[in-house]
Every structure is written in structure tokens, then in C-alpha cells.
Amino acid sequence: MPRLTRLTPDTAVGASRDLLAELVSRHGEVGDMVSTMAHSPAVLGGYLQLSRAMGRAKLDRGISERISIAIQTRQGCRLCLDAHVDAARRTGVDEGEIERARTGTSEDPGIAAIIALALQVYREPTSITDAQVIALREHGYSDRAIADVVGVVALNILTGAFNLLAGLTPESGADA
Template sequence: MKSIAVPTREQVSTANQALFDTLTKNIGTVPNLFAVYAHSENALGTYLVLSGAKTSLRPKEKEVVNLIVSQVNGCEYCLAAHTAISKMQGFTDDQIIEIRRGEITFDPKLDALVKVTKSIAENKGHADPQLVENFFTAGYNEGSLIDVVIVVGDKTITNYIFALTAVPIDFPAAPAI
């Protein structure tokens, strides 16, 4: 597939330029995948609202969801980005590999989360009922389950955008597993 060009700040609308400026101020750069959203007048702003929305999930839990969904969807860009972010959240390289494999030995609650999320992603929302029950038994509630699905949707959007655009990955590559 031919890569879609990553627009520069000068090539996007005034509204998207402001978002580029905010991203640069907050994280030091505009990741290529975010920049490609700016081909649309509204997509970048819409996506940033979704990805930054309040959630009952702790940052580490959100990264578990991001990693396993990206693994299921085979998104090299998001695996690279979320491996870097997961390290900033305190996960080790070995823990990140466990998360991506969908089998966590270092935290039983996160194990229930990764397993139900993997089932949700693989089965288009029709998760294994036993895994949903294990998720609740681990201490999550109905609101947590809804929040997991929102993050699954968020990550699926970025996974699909990368699959369609093949933008250059501007994070260190995630190790193969």
C-alpha cells in the first residue's frame, strides 16, 4: 500500500494548526499518525477529545487495553507508540510482552483486563462470558467494562487509520513476539 503523506503544520487548516501547536507544547511533537488525521478538517480534534476523555481506567490499565488491541489488530505503529508510553507508565519490557501476549502473570487484576479486552477485540464485541465474569470478579464493575469498550474503540480507530495510511512510524519499533 502506498503511504499517505504526513501533512506539515503549514499544509493543514488553521484549526488543525492550533491542535498541532497544542500537541507540540504538550508532548514535544505531532506524531505522524495524529498529523495524518489533519487531512480531515474535524478528525484530529474529534479524536483528541475521545482519546483524552475521562475514564475510570487508570493510565496503566488504559495502556493494557491499547497494547492488546493493537496486538490483535496487528498495528505496528500503535504497538511502537504504546510500548514507549507503557514504559513511561512503569511497565518493564517483559511485562509489555506479557500484555501483548494476552497473559499477565505479574498482576491478576490486569490479567483479567487483558483477557477480556483481547476477547472483545477478537470477537467484535462478543466477549467470552466467562472472561467478562472474571473481569467483574477481579474488581471491575459495569462502568469499567463500558470504559474498556470506549478505549477499544479509540485504539481500533488509530489501528485502522494506520492500516489505511501506512504513515512512517516515528517511535522505536516494538519487539516482535
């Protein structure tokens, strides 16, 4: 059961009302996570800005989804995990790779290396080495794609932690 209530443009106040009204006018409706985030205009605005910015990331979408699966498996947000597994399937990631992503790896050494980096950013960024970054470049990743990993991880931490705090689960009918 959700711990925080959904807000609508009619029940939200101030900046949150404006943000929700704009989203509803553009999309017709908003999901539970977004409408619940509206309790904090700072969190909602930050989420929307980071989400839009990461839409321009240079990291391949299938790789980004595998990173998200690895992070959400560890963070424990089933709502986010389910959404990222579905998105990975839509981008053509096969079931074997989805399962490997859950364990933090890939059959492809380059993808395995970037997932490993993402998990280090999530758990222990001080343990990242120069050699890892050099190896990622040797796998063909640009500095921009490597930097994008931090944004993917940050977005996953934000959405997963928020959903866990708010009590949003697949059973509550919410969406990430």
C-alpha cells in the same frame, strides 16, 4: 513510505486547518499521524475527542497500556505498538508483563481477565458472557472501568487502522 501526505495549518483546508492551527499553537507541533489525519476533519476531530475522553478513563494507565499492547500486537500497527510499549514502561510496567501483554495475558489474574475482555471486544464482542463481567467486578473493577475497555479498544482500532492505511511506520519517523 507514507501513502498519505502530512498537512500543516497552511496546507489544510476548512475545519482541518482550524484543528491543526489550534493544536500547533498549543503544542508547538503535531506528529505525523495527527497531521495526516487532517485529510479528514471528521477522523481528526473524532480522534481528538475520543483521545481526550479516554484521558478521563477510570482504568489504570498501566492496565490500559497492556490492553493497547495486546490489541496492537494483533492489529499489526508497529508504530502504535512501539508507542504503547514505551508508555507502559514509563508507567512502571516491567518487561515480563509487557511480553505477557503481547500474548494477551498477565501474571495478575485480574489484569489477565480485563485484557481477555478487551481482546473479545476487539475480535468477537458477541462472545462476552455475564460471568466474565461478574468476575471482573470480583477483581475490583467498577462498571465504569469495564465500560472504559470499549473506549481503549476503539481508540486502538482507530489509530492502528489509520496508521496502517496511511503507511505510517516507525521507520517513517511518525508517532502515534
